[in-house]
Amino acid sequence: MATTATISISSDIAPGFGGISESMTLTQAGTLTDIDSTSGFQIRKLSATGAVDLITMASEIVEPKDSVASKIFIRNIGYRGVIDKSVGVTIGVNAEPIGLLYGGDWMMMPLTCIDADDITANPTTDDTVVIEYVMFFEEA
Amino acid sequence: MATTTAAVTLTSDLLSDEMSVNATTTCMKAGTTADGLDGMEYGYLDLVTGDEYDLIGATPTASKASKLYLKNHSTDETYFVAITQGTQAIGKLYGGDWMFIPADFHDAAGEIAVTANGGTNKICYALFHEGITKDASA
Numbered sequence: 001m002a003t004t005a006t007i008s009i010s011s012d013i014a015p016g017f018g019g020i021s022e023s024m025t026l027t028q029a030g031t032l033t034d035i036d037s038t039s040g041f042q043i044r045k046l047s048a049t050g051a052v053d054l055i056t057m058a059s060e061i062v063e064p065k066d067s068v069a070s071k072i073f074i075r076n077i078g079y080r081g082v083i084d085k086s087v088g089v090t091i092g093v094n095a096e097p098i099g100l101l102y103g104g105d106w107m108m109m110p111l112t113c114i115d116a117d118d119i120t121a122n123p124t125t126d127d128t129v130v131i132e133y134v135m136f137f138e139e140a
Numbered sequence: 141m142a143t144t145t146a147a148v149t150l151t152s153d154l155l156s157d158e159m160s161v162n163a164t165t166t167c168m169k170a171g172t173t174a175d176g177l178d179g180m181e182y183g184y185l186d187l188v189t190g191d192e193y194d195l196i197g198a199t200p201t202a203s204k205a206s207k208l209y210l211k212n213h214s215t216d217e218t219y220f221v222a223i224t225q226g227t228q229a230i231g232k233l234y235g236g237d238w239m240f241i242p243a244d245f246h247d248a249a250g251e252i253a254v255t256a257n258g259g260t261n262k263i264c265y266a267l268f269h270e271g272i273t274k275d276a277s278a
Contacts, residue, residue: 003152007240009209011144011268013180020266022211024236026152030218038154041161069234073150075163085173088205091242096228097250099242102205104165106148107241110223110231117229134159136152 002026002034003136005073005108028138029068037062039135044121045079046129051092051122054133057115064113064137072119074133075106087127092120100124101131113137142178144268146207146240169270170205177205181267184213187221187256195252200245201271208252209266211238219258226250235261243267 002025009020026035044054054074057064064070076089083103090097091107094117101107111117121131147164167177181196200206212221214235223230223239226249233239244250254263 003154004150005238006149007209007238008147009144009240009266011142011180013142013144013178013268014182017180017182020209020264022238024238027217027234027236029232029234030220032217036154038152040155041159067229067232069232069237071231071237071239073148073161075161085168086171088171090244093225093230094228096225097244097246098225098230099244100170100203100205101242102168102171104163105167105205105242106146106163106165107239108148108150109239109241110233110237112229112231134150134152134161136154 026071026136027069035136035138037137037139041134043130043132046121046123048126049123051120053118054121055119055135057113057118063140065140066114067112068138070111070113070137071108072111072133072135073108074101074131076101076103077130077132078103079128079130087129088124089129089131090122093117142176144177167207167268168205177268177270179269179271184264187254187261187263189256189259192253192255195254195265196267198272198274200269202245202247204270206243206245206267206269208243209240211264213262213264219261221261221263222255222257224253
């Protein structure tokens with residue numbers, strides 16, 4: 001057992017596209033050794049526009065190693081069981097907006113984990129929305 | 141309506157009890173439940189070391205609900221592809237790693253760029269979008 005992630009994408013946009021199904025085991029940079037640390041599974045309720053940190057790199061209890069093979073999973077799970085595709089949350093790294101997670105959308109992304117590269121969430125509306133996330137990293 | 145779905149299963153034994161997360165999303169156009177993403181670009185290529193390359197050879201419509209998948213298919217675990225957006229380093233995908241992100245492409249500086257390290261990396265990518273502008277022929 002380790003930390004694994006499997007993605008399956010299906011689409012009928014392009015005729016003949018056979019889909020994507022891939023798995024990865026999260027390992028330490030440049031090795032086959034399993035990744036060894038996690039932020040734990042967390043949720044954050046947001047009810048107003050304005051960027052907030054999901055992960056403040058300099059404040060992690062276990063210091064992540066910089067510029068290696070860290071990953072983060074983030075999902076917009078809506079609020080109280082209602083997933084609203086019109087409510088988006090912009091996920092950013094440092095001041096750079098990566099993209100919008102609408103209701104139900106998820107992402108898996110590598111991270112640098114350097115102190116300046118905090119992971120931010122900024123709702124597009126004042127509607128309440130909950131973000132769940134977990135970071136996997138190497139201990140410094 | 142075109143339908144694109146993306147599912148993930150994430151498991152880990154790093155916590156006191158095994159964590160298992162399953163999530164599926166249908167990729168819709170920005171802010172709607174009525175219409176799915178209807179364009180895509182799919183590629184599989186060798187990425188040589190030395191230079192940074194824009195991943196997408198076109199200009200996707202900015203600030204929409206595009207989704208980008210990228211996998212490093214290199215079999216050598218020491219090889220990696222560094223990912224940047226504009227001037228911001230995002231992270232590294234080592235051999236076997238994949239990512240799936242909402243891609244904002246907020247302006248000309250919002251392009252996703254890749255740089256191979258260690259040797260020639262083999263990558264696969266797929267962009268699901270709601271409109272692009274092809275680069276003009278030189």
